[in-house]
Amino acid sequence: MNQFENELKKDKFVCSECPKCNKLVWPPSNFCSGCFGDVIWRQVSRNGKLIEFSKKDNTIFCIAEFENMIRIMGELEIGTKKPQIGQDLELVKCNYDIKGNFFFQLK
């Protein structure tokens, strides 16, 4: 279990970042994929945008992008707004069981 998963359990969305290369390391890892150096963990902005979505029964699954780089799949909470590609959304909840679970809401 890595830091990413541990933090998800606490409803915290973090990513690894290499202070040397000055870039996010995604998928999250304890080592930088560029220089293999140690990473630091920091919170990711919870404001993202909608990349793709599909509706199945009464659930909307989607891919959301954060900080122009991190793409995660999750569930879009059905509100009163109709989802559109590129729309701003917010990560409202995350947790972890056997995988990361993410829940988004349109802004």
Ligand SMILES: [Zn+2]
């Ligand atoms: Zn690096």
